[in-house]
Amino acid sequence: MLKSMYEWLDKRIDITPMWRDVADHEVPEHVNPAHHFSAFIYCFGGLTFFIVVIQILSGMFLTMYYVPDIENAWKSVHYLQNEIAFGQIVRGMHHWGASVSIVMLFLHTLRVFFTGSYKHPREFNWVIGMLLFFVMLGLGFTGYLLPWDNKAYFATKVGIEIAASVPIIGDAAASFLQGGEVVGAQTLARFFALHVFFLPGILLALLGAHFFLIRKQGISGPL
Amino acid sequence: MSEKKEQKPSISRRRFLTYSIASTAGFLASGVLYPMVRFAIDPLLQKGSDTKFVDVGPADEFGPQPKSVEFHIQRKDGWYKKPGGEKATAWVMKTGSDILALSPICKHLGCTVKWEGGGHKDHYYCPCHGGLYTKDGTNVPGTPPNAPLDMYETKVENGRLMLGAVKPRGGA
């Protein structure tokens, strides 16, 4: 049944070579922790992706209860964490996952740096990676406000003031982030939009480019 | 890939690896998704909170003619509780010594019915699609609704009428 469905599709759009290309490409020994234990440093990229997948999933599920509104945001987070089955776990995954993904991303960046893997011909992929790092920090900053507790509120206030201190574009950047005249309802709505739609969209596009280039250029050779 | 299991004496190395990879993937997916899915379907598994009886007025105020009463239900909707409670109405009448309190929500598509609305004598009338119910809330055959109006649980305490949960009465 499945097989005939697959063949029906394959006849028309020729999908076999697409996954064959991914499945059959050879992976060298020097990145394989089963050969040298020290090769585990090559795992951080994949693990970052794994945690990002957890972040995306847990984030999607959290929005089933979360409300981005200053009256209800904190209450809804409090409710989902304390009254809903596994609420504490799902929010915990998203909360701690944010930190873990930053750690993994950091370790991955250091691995690429210290193995000199950013060099010719992989310069462009390094740049994409740096942009990914930036987007992840942006996700961390915008996500921090969403529970709307004191910590979130005052940290964001400081963050926006820091943005405002940048010469020339600072004021514009700060009002863009803040939305209204104070850190308040409009700030929360906008941080929610950035955190849930804009930044993840950019993140996914950059991730796609990142993986495409890895596949195209292969893993850098051993040192 | 759910191919039929072939009864060959040995499985190839590749097939073994594929099975291990599928089970590892299964473990990863369930470890990540189980809490999330349980989290998402929690409303299905939560028992509704018991509806408390609400005092709507002296019981002897009601006669054999249906009369509309307004009252407020204290309901907690997740983290949200409307200040003062949610407004609700009921059509209340006496049938003999019993009190019948009908929900005004039409069983067709949820509009609000009115006693003797639209000039329909001795009937509840729903203005949306012309649904009709008799005085005891039974739907009139040939009009859109296919079930009688829901009933409130009632009790009389110290001469005051209390309304409780809404009970459906099944299709007819």
Next chain:
Amino acid sequence: MAHNHDGKDKEVHYVGDSRVPQNKKKLYPKDYSEYPGNTEPFFPNFLLKEWMVAVVVLVGFLALVMAEEPPLGEQADPTNTGFLPVPDWYFLFLYQLLKFKWASGPFVVVGTVIVPGIAFTALLLAPWLDRSKERRPFKRPVATSLMLISLVAIAILTWEAEDEHEKQLASLPKGSSEEDVKIVDQNDPAYEIYKNQACVNCHGEQLEGITGPPLKGIGDAYSAEQIQHIMDTGKGQMPAGMFQGTPEEKRKLAEWLTKQKTGKPKSTEH
């Protein structure tokens, strides 16, 4: 090759292999055959190992998630003046950077734009700044040592920020008794000194504390010498040298501050 066209008739015929452009000059080895050692196919051999690692990480991660409840503070209250803002830990080093004298006040641009800007641009442009073919870290000492120095700096700044935050939290007034503590002897000339100095901006007109901690009842905790020492060297978020009056004024102010006692030590009550 990896593509196995199994000879079935496809309804679609691509002209050549248009999805994989012919690269005459290979920039990089695709099959690693020039490197000694074994390679293995991505699927299933390598992926299985990757996923084993993922299983280990997932188990550890779920253990963390189950052990530690995600923190949720009190609902945000913009009028709360006593709250110490703190960013998430991975921003702490940037936050700490802004506390340096050369990165605050009129030079705040140094801390908010120049230093992070240089660091980020350098990282972004690393492939063009470090153009040698050499990849081993010990063979490119400049790049490696710059990165190591930055790492150490980030670690120290993060630790300092965390440490200071802990100390500030510890110095926050605890509990409800602060409400009924009054400012003592407001007619003392030292109060004028207090108001004319920068003190009042952070500690408040009634010593109630604004961005700095409240000073009501400070006399319970410190002697005049200790207070003068704090004025000189700073404490927590308070920079050194905030007091800019004469030494005589400083002494008077410190003495006045030691008079700020809560008035309810047990010895005087009975």
